[in-house]
Amino acid sequence: MKKQERVATIIRRLNEQYPETPIPLDHSDAFTLLIAVLLSAQCTDKKVNEVTPALFAAGPNPAAMAALSEAEILGLIRQLGLAKTKAKNVKRLAELLLERHGGEVPDSFEALEALPGVGHKTASVVMSQAFGVPAFPVDTHIHRLAQRWGLSNGDSVAQTEADLKRLFPKEHWNRLHLQIIFWGREFCTARGCDGRQCSMCTELYPNRRKAVIWRKP
Structure with a gap:
């Protein structure tokens, strides 16, 4: 699967799994x-x-x-x-x-x-x-999944952010940031998946044989 096909698959799967993206941190303003x-x-x-x-x-x-x-x-x-x-x-x-x-x-x-x-x-x-400005904050979940999904080499958080911004349309950034976090917490955890376990990893890379070594940011 080519990179742009992976991007389209990721957007489709995440929209299906998480049509709503509530902010996990309680706040009022x-x-x-x-x-x-x-x-x-x-x-x-x-x-x-x-x-x-x-x-x-x-x-x-x-x-x-x-x-x-x-x-x-x-x-x-x-x-x-x-x-x-x-x-x-x-x-x-x-x-x-x-x-x-x-x-x-x-x-x-x-x-x-x-x-x-x-x-x-x-x-x-x-x-x-808070302000609706397109941004793509990268936490450990996003950094990990970007590597496993072949979206970034994971050399640094800054590089991962730049790669994701380049690959995904700007209008998807704010939503995707939360969706990827949700997926990482629920299905593609640090120990629960090595790039060959969760359904997203297996769909994106059905023939992957080696584990993807997660490089912490």
Whole structure:
């Protein structure tokens, strides 16, 4: 199967499997989405969703979050990995939103990535899901599946993102980002498939004999 045929198959299969693409992180607006994505680094969405209700009740907007002490924020997110660093970043991020952006989440990659704790992936999620700007955030699931599905060589997250953007039409990016994550969690897990097990891998490469070694980003 040629690469463009694989692309068309992937779009078709994912649309059939996931016609709806709810954002896995609970949030109510761009600010709470930004904070939730920041907190999700090296942590499961499920765990983040367990702690954010109390955090967002205490700091539902930048002004309220900035008014909390770092210790108060840490107490609310202590269950998460890297909690101390995340608490520091959350407080400073809220302060900078007030200082630089009038208490609003900026709708540009440059401004978002200038905030503490916000890398390109986090900015991409916010831009795509909060503001509808086409983006293709690459997490470990997407990085893994891009290798297994022959879409990227997996040398780096940046290369994987560039390859996916080149292969898939821009109007599909925001939807595909979530669909691929869903598929990776449900069917093509790190240990549950080696490029020869899940139905997508077997359809794309029916004669594949060797396992695809997953190179972590």
